[in-house]
Amino acid sequence: MILGKVTKFSEDVTLNLIELKQENFEYREWIALKYAQEWAFHGGEKPSGKIADEFKKHYSYKERAWIEKIIRIQRLANYSMNLLHKRGWIKSTKKNVCYIGSNQTGNLS
Structure with missing residues (x-):
């Protein structure tokens, strides 16, 4: 949410990024966002399966490398912000994911 406030995204844009419904994005853009989401959900491991296949299909090698x-830079930024806010990283064998479903409603402020 901090990024949305800093970049002055509208609430609609921010909610679209949270919900990540395919119909709210161009397909190619949605694939990149979904790939990034899967990467985060799996603790920094590259996604596999359909999303990874679609990502390879719609983006060149160079584009995939940049994305x-x-x-990875965003992950580093997240760890840095957690450190600044005294939320230390604790190594765990269990991956914890905070799922925000597409039925999320309410004010983001």
């Missing part, structure tokens, strides 16, 4: 670099 993956951005994903």
Whole structure:
């Protein structure tokens, strides 16, 4: 949510990014966002399966490399912000994911 406020995204844009419904994006853009989401959900491991296949199909090698670099930079930024806010990273064998479903409603402020 901080990114949305800093970049001054509208609430609709921010909600679209949270919900990540395919109909709210061009397909190619949605695939990249879904790929990044899957990467995050799996604790930084590259996704596999249908999303990974579609990602390879719709993006060149160079484009995929840039997108993956951005994903890694964002992960580093998230860890840095957690450290600044004294939320230390705890190594765990269990991957924890906070799922935000597409039925999310309400005010983001």
